[in-house]
Amino acid sequence: MSSIKITSNTSGEGMLRVAFATKDLENIDSHFGSAKQFAIYDISKSSISLSEIKKVDEKDTDKTVALLKGIDIVYFTNVGAIAAAKLINSGIFTIKYKDVVGIDEETKKLQDMLNANPPPFIKKIIEKKAA
Template sequence: MALERRLKVLSGGGEAEGRLPSVRVAFATSDMKLVDQHFGAATAFAIYRMDAEQCGLLEVAQFEAPAMDGNEDKLAARLAALEGCVAVYCLAVGASAITQLLGRGIQPIKVAAGTSVPRLITELRTELREGPSAWLARALAQREPKSADRFDAMEADGWSE
């Protein structure tokens, strides 16, 4: 299923880049308020950028309702829409989609039906402020630019075979 419509916020959309580590996170939602969609059947993703101090909606990617036929080609547009995200919150996600998401560095997170998007954002921002969980720490580390002195640290650790 192709991307049907992509709406981007051009200004005032929580430009959380710069000072603090920021992340892009997607929510599978039909109403922009609750996580209420299965990843593979999601008709929309609300994508936010956030750091510990601020948060804002970046874009909404909308899709045609997919046929539930097991055809994995329908995932391509959804995966592409999540480019740059560290996580996607959804009601459910299939094994193949999990593999593809993790391969792109996107952590799928299953939540209970009706979980509030604002509540999840608050929880994530608290994690960013107070110390991230394992998956979020990994995501932040992957996004940090690699410095040349990392090799010095490896050399200091020594080499053993």
């Protein structure tokens, strides 16, 4: 497992750290268990930035979950039951899309939620980080 640091962002109020299982760094287009990389974004009310790309070097659920430590939400096209349970037990909220969705579209949607009335799961993430 390796990661490539793109930018450094200071943690601010309402900041979400989100991972996208992606093959092309543009779309949510990978199954969690077979993902070769995750694009990690920091999203706040005022900014969206790609902070790093975490590479998955071997197919091992426990190592992949550990690689995502500190992530608030992970997106993918599918996930097995055991992997989903391990993610949730690690405090990572999971979101599954059956169809390929653009990362830009999803990051913008999250930012809009932060600037409006976030759903309960987003509020819970923010409250947990502020505590």
